[in-house]
Amino acid sequence: MAKTIDLFQVADEELEARSRFTCRIKTCASTACLSAGAGPVRTALEQAVAAAHAGHDIEVVPTGCMGLCSKGPLVRAEPRGASPTLFEQVTAEGGRAIAETFTGQRSEPDVTVLDESIPFFTQQRRVVLKSAGKINPDRLEDYVAEGGYRAVLTALTEMTPQEVIEVIRDSGLRGRGGAGYPTATKLGLLADAQGETKYVVANGDEGDPGAYMDRTIMEDDPHRVLEGIILAAYATGASQAYIYVRAEYPSAIERLERAIRDARRHGLLGRNILDNSFRLDVAVRIGAGAFVCGEETALMASIEGKRGTPSIRPPYPTERGLWGAPTMINNVETLANLPEIIAGGADAFASVGTGSSKGTKVFALAGKLQHTGLIEVPMGITLRTIVYDIGGGIPNGRSFKAAQTGGPSGGCIPAAHLDTPVDYESLRALGSMMGSGGLIVMDDTVSMPEVAKFFMEFCMDESCGKCVPCRAGTVQLHELLGKICDGKATRADLQLLESLSWTVRDTSLCGLGQTAPNPVFSTLHYFRNEYLDLVAGGR
Amino acid sequence: MANRRARPNGLNVTIDGVEMSAVEGESVLDVARRAGAAIPTLCYLDGLSVHGGCRVCLVEVDGEHAPRLACSTPVTDEMEVRTATEAITEHRRIVVELLFAEGNHICAVCVSNGSCELQDLASEVGMDHVRFPYQYPDRAADASHPKYVFDPQRCILCTRCVRACAEIEGAHVWDVAARGADSYLVTELNLPWGEAPSCTWCGKCVTVCPTGALAFKGRAIGEMEHDTDLVGFLARARTEGEWEGRS
Amino acid sequence: MSAKPRFATVWLGGCSGCHMSFLDLDEWLLELAGRVDLVFGPLTDAKAFPPDVDITLVEGAVANEDNLELAHDLRANTKTVVSFGDCAVTGNVTSLRNLDGDTDRLLQRVYVDGPDRNGVLPSAEGIVPPLLPKVLPLHQVVPVDVYLPGCPPSAERIRAAVEQLLDGEPGDERAYGIRFG
Numbered sequence: 001m002a003k004t005i006d007l008f009q010v011a012d013e014e015l016e017a018r019s020r021f022t023c024r025i026k027t028c029a030s031t032a033c034l035s036a037g038a039g040p041v042r043t044a045l046e047q048a049v050a051a052a053h054a055g056h057d058i059e060v061v062p063t064g065c066m067g068l069c070s071k072g073p074l075v076r077a078e079p080r081g082a083s084p085t086l087f088e089q090v091t092a093e094g095g096r097a098i099a100e101t102f103t104g105q106r107s108e109p110d111v112t113v114l115d116e117s118i119p120f121f122t123q124q125r126r127v128v129l130k131s132a133g134k135i136n137p138d139r140l141e142d143y144v145a146e147g148g149y150r151a152v153l154t155a156l157t158e159m160t161p162q163e164v165i166e167v168i169r170d171s172g173l174r175g176r177g178g179a180g181y182p183t184a185t186k187l188g189l190l191a192d193a194q195g196e197t198k199y200v201v202a203n204g205d206e207g208d209p210g211a212y213m214d215r216t217i218m219e220d221d222p223h224r225v226l227e228g229i230i231l232a233a234y235a236t237g238a239s240q241a242y243i244y245v246r247a248e249y250p251s252a253i254e255r256l257e258r259a260i261r262d263a264r265r266h267g268l269l270g271r272n273i274l275d276n277s278f279r280l281d282v283a284v285r286i287g288a289g290a291f292v293c294g295e296e297t298a299l300m301a302s303i304e305g306k307r308g309t310p311s312i313r314p315p316y317p318t319e320r321g322l323w324g325a326p327t328m329i330n331n332v333e334t335l336a337n338l339p340e341i342i343a344g345g346a347d348a349f350a351s352v353g354t355g356s357s358k359g360t361k362v363f364a365l366a367g368k369l370q371h372t373g374l375i376e377v378p379m380g381i382t383l384r385t386i387v388y389d390i391g392g393g394i395p396n397g398r399s400f401k402a403a404q405t406g407g408p409s410g411g412c413i414p415a416a417h418l419d420t421p422v423d424y425e426s427l428r429a430l431g432s433m434m435g436s437g438g439l440i441v442m443d444d445t446v447s448m449p450e451v452a453k454f455f456m457e458f459c460m461d462e463s464c465g466k467c468v469p470c471r472a473g474t475v476q477l478h479e480l481l482g483k484i485c486d487g488k489a490t491r492a493d494l495q496l497l498e499s500l501s502w503t504v505r506d507t508s509l510c511g512l513g514q515t516a517p518n519p520v521f522s523t524l525h526y527f528r529n530e531y532l533d534l535v536a537g538g539r
Numbered sequence: 540m541a542n543r544r545a546r547p548n549g550l551n552v553t554i555d556g557v558e559m560s561a562v563e564g565e566s567v568l569d570v571a572r573r574a575g576a577a578i579p580t581l582c583y584l585d586g587l588s589v590h591g592g593c594r595v596c597l598v599e600v601d602g603e604h605a606p607r608l609a610c611s612t613p614v615t616d617e618m619e620v621r622t623a624t625e626a627i628t629e630h631r632r633i634v635v636e637l638l639f640a641e642g643n644h645i646c647a648v649c650v651s652n653g654s655c656e657l658q659d660l661a662s663e664v665g666m667d668h669v670r671f672p673y674q675y676p677d678r679a680a681d682a683s684h685p686k687y688v689f690d691p692q693r694c695i696l697c698t699r700c701v702r703a704c705a706e707i708e709g710a711h712v713w714d715v716a717a718r719g720a721d722s723y724l725v726t727e728l729n730l731p732w733g734e735a736p737s738c739t740w741c742g743k744c745v746t747v748c749p750t751g752a753l754a755f756k757g758r759a760i761g762e763m764e765h766d767t768d769l770v771g772f773l774a775r776a777r778t779e780g781e782w783e784g785r786s
Numbered sequence: 787m788s789a790k791p792r793f794a795t796v797w798l799g800g801c802s803g804c805h806m807s808f809l810d811l812d813e814w815l816l817e818l819a820g821r822v823d824l825v826f827g828p829l830t831d832a833k834a835f836p837p838d839v840d841i842t843l844v845e846g847a848v849a850n851e852d853n854l855e856l857a858h859d860l861r862a863n864t865k866t867v868v869s870f871g872d873c874a875v876t877g878n879v880t881s882l883r884n885l886d887g888d889t890d891r892l893l894q895r896v897y898v899d900g901p902d903r904n905g906v907l908p909s910a911e912g913i914v915p916p917l918l919p920k921v922l923p924l925h926q927v928v929p930v931d932v933y934l935p936g937c938p939p940s941a942e943r944i945r946a947a948v949e950q951l952l953d954g955e956p957g958d959e960r961a962y963g964i965r966f967g
Binding site: 290292307312461462463465466469471472475503505508 | 633634695
């Protein structure tokens, strides 16, 4: 039987326990740093602390992503009563040196320090990633110490479900999966739907090339995702939730499953959550990594154990979803915003952002930049700030050519629009989209038809094959783009590329096909000359 | 058709300028066909569930930014539908061209030459040639079944066979494997058809095939005629007890 | 120079069935002969494709280097090029060899492994044209003005199409219909 957690007592105990250490050394255990060798770093830190018999004074804490992935593995030493130091590109050797510095065995480690006052850190605003990189994602107590699950407590004890939806409506939160649908409207649809059982699904089937926002959120702060799910379920009357995660995210799956077990053990899931009459079960469902399963109808088919292909809407999931029951699907990042909205209030949340795009957005910053990694920025920030301040500009003396947002569904934004604020409407007006948060910066060496071809190849490979325009159209678009890139295309081929793009966009069954031509449209719009040059060079 | 249910709400629908009355639950396709509009279909078949994969029945609906499928879109009151605008006609032609380019549709040597819905559709949409390069996929035929042949070179993945087998015969021998352009039909769990123990030899899959992909064994060029009305008749007979109309 | 339109027919990679269907026009051929100058065709004694042709019906797909050269020649010298029959329009049976995709393997199978008694690959430089890697429909090699599919197009359809061309209103397929196979 679950013993209900006393959130305040656990938080106090946890903070008290932390204060007993003279230094806490945090070592990034997120996928990017692990692949750069963070595993041996952590072992070296722990061994050095153990060898010095300093386990009572120094705590080594494996955390999630600290952000600047291109400088990983990252280690952050937080000595009590002194300012913290962030170390970059730490090796096992370096890890030992860092530990020995704080055990007093040496004066300072020979490891490069990363200045945390650079714009990469200062220009960010962390809401969803508030605790990421700071806490041990495998410990419920760590999350509780940061104020975790207080929003659930508040909601269950002081608010009606309708009030929860109203607060979210006032916050202006919109879906972070790409389309930007108002979250409160979606919640309202499920709340109003009639059904014995209702389902909430967290969509963690992130698949855009270069994007890892959702993976990071799930890996680094799984309880925040769970808390968001509990709030969404309470607001809508759902009693079962699923987190749909792709199989390529093994540590996200492991950490979520542990988080679910711990939450259940502490009375945060199951019957009578926090001793209230509300019940909710959460289970992880693992996808096989098909991009199309991020589309909600295909995702539901996959959860039901069927072939992951989309189906025609209507009916919409909130009318007839999983096993015919009303179902709401939200992106992981959207849900991870809910605890802060309920705990901190709608006004505080809405004070960040622009008129129609409130709050923050997490981006996976990649490409030709000095600094790449995971960032969370206030909506309305300009692309220029992201590229030149946070990203530190273009390396190797090259110049900025375009920023690609929205992944294979998005578009390329040229230098002329660098001062555009990053919000749903502005990006759409430029022929791109917010998307789930992939942001790839390209320098002047990049050929835009090649970029379009790259994304088309992705869509072609990921097409489920159900509808003709996507299945066969992406193949032909890819072939036409290849012909153009090879300088073998004629003007007629270019015309055909455009008219086929329109057909694929207008006639495909689901979002994958409907948006697959977007990179073609946007590169044609801003860089038509590159196409014409290649065509003119052909026969 | 006899009216068995209590009369639902009447709706006014305009199809290509023709005012029609319709009842709730009817699709745009139902009403358009009554109005005499020639909306082509491929994956849709009366008697089977709606699939929505072929996209040739797209129509324009007032107030919608993208075309809608006639087969799956329910009519609403005051709906205005245009079934053959210039854009729709061009979309349909491109979709048919894509189908011809992705398979190996050599009409001249096909069992269904002369009674093929894809061949007819090419004429209907004015496809006098295919602008896209042919893909020439290498797909082996399955002639392991004693009575039937499956030639995937002619398959357009409309899944009529999958649905007829699962929904009307209840055997679910057929399904789709792999994805995207690599998608192909399988019998059983990718066993040769002749070794598929769940196949009842009923032949419904063959009767519904719009092309020459599924055929009776031993038919020569142009000799295969399908019987696409059968499943619609069976479906109605079972759900509505209407057994008249076929010998 | 005669005032009559100059008319040509070309036989590329095909079975000549389209030409047979053309011959099925019987007595109308006499009428046609009165209206055009037949300047090139399988039965004319011309070595090279002539200049200033008004209408050329092209049967067959582009399968070998001779076909390719002739296709470019005829395009350069013709006002209205008609893709005549399924092989020209789609590749048709001629293109079935594309399913294998390897011309060497194909020739080996047909001339060496097959029942051919000589058991050698055909080769005579300048006489036997090398195969192209892939058989192509005519329009993927040169621009085509009018498409007349069919295997073969019936005599009636050929006549309707040619009459339309002679009347100077090409390309309205409603007159001659579209039918593959």
